[in-house]
Amino acid sequence: MIRLRVFVAIIFLAIPYTKLFADAVSEPSSIILCQSCHGYQFQGNKDLNAPALAGLSQWYSYRQLLNYKNGIRGTNSEDILGQTMRLSILNISNAELNALAAYISKIASQKQEISIKGDVGTGKFVFEHCMSCHGEFGEGDKTIGAPRLTGQSDWYLYQQLINFQKGIRGQHPNDLYGRQMKDMADMFNDQMLKDVINYITVTNMSVNDD
Ligand code: HEC
Ligand code: HEC
Numbered sequence: 001m002i003r004l005r006v007f008v009a010i011i012f013l014a015i016p017y018t019k020l021f022a023d024a025v026s027e028p029s030s031i032i033l034c035q036s037c038h039g040y041q042f043q044g045n046k047d048l049n050a051p052a053l054a055g056l057s058q059w060y061s062y063r064q065l066l067n068y069k070n071g072i073r074g075t076n077s078e079d080i081l082g083q084t085m086r087l088s089i090l091n092i093s094n095a096e097l098n099a100l101a102a103y104i105s106k107i108a109s110q111k112q113e114i115s116i117k118g119d120v121g122t123g124k125f126v127f128e129h130c131m132s133c134h135g136e137f138g139e140g141d142k143t144i145g146a147p148r149l150t151g152q153s154d155w156y157l158y159q160q161l162i163n164f165q166k167g168i169r170g171q172h173p174n175d176l177y178g179r180q181m182k183d184m185a186d187m188f189n190d191q192m193l194k195d196v197i198n199y200i201t202v203t204n205m206s207v208n209d210d
Pocket of ligand 2: 134177
């Protein structure tokens with residue numbers, strides 16, 4: 001009887017360790033490559049212009065990864081950063097990219113530092129034009145295909161809005177989602193874009209993904 005109890009106790013003790021081990025082995029093998037630019041906890045790295053990825057939905061990250069791979073994003077001659085990202089993942093299989101997107105979506109996002117100044121009042125007004133797609137709290141909307149904006153660094157959000165405006169992103173004929181966003185970015189001047197980004201990051205409306 002004592003032996004049985006000891007046996008049962010060992011099994012119960014072993015379960016959490018087996019789970020830990022299972023999580024460790026299910027980590028996609030190319031994760032280290034991604035961490036070298038996007039940060040160990042996928043919190044982003046401003047020095048390398050690499051955005052935060054932690055907590056970004058799987059459907060959005062995977063779409064972007066396929067866009068880079070298929071040349072829908074990161075092929076414009078002025079898009080040096082997009083090209084860098086594209087070359088980094090060009091030889092990774094779709095299954096691995098999907099696994100990476102799933103893995104990243106489960107990592108908790110971190111609060112980002114504020115580096116862009118703007119008028120929060122005007123930003124709130126501008127944001128009313130974003131809510132129909134990106135959600136009331138900037139949490140993203142899968143049915144529309146619009147990503148979460150909260151939890152992202154302001155410098156990256158700004159850079160992307162400028163990329164959309166300049167046609168560096170969202171101009172490819174097969175980029176159906178990006179083209180919608182380009183039309184939106186074209187509606188506002190530079191200061192208004194800074195204002196809305198400031199509103200999103202300062203109020204940090206939600207860091208939860210849909
Ligand atoms: C050499 C540095 C570098 C490496 C390595 C790298 N990235 Fe990136 N990544 C970037 C940069 C820079 C951008 C922004 C590019 C742009 O402006 O389009 C980016 C953008 C992205 C985006 C788009 C995010 C968004 O909000 O639209 C995703 C998703 C992404 N990377 C995932 C990955 C994954 C997964 C890996 C590993 C397989 C990886 N990256 C490896 C530098 C890198
Ligand atoms: C008609 C729907 C729609 C509206 C309105 C809209 N967006 Fe978007 N936005 C999208 C879609 C769809 C994407 C994803 C594009 C892609 O897949 O490349 C996107 C992408 C973005 C990105 C890139 C995020 C990243 O992680 O790379 C930013 C930044 C952004 N939107 C900001 C805004 C702001 C600010 C507003 C309001 C001024 C706005 N959007 C209004 C649909 C919209």
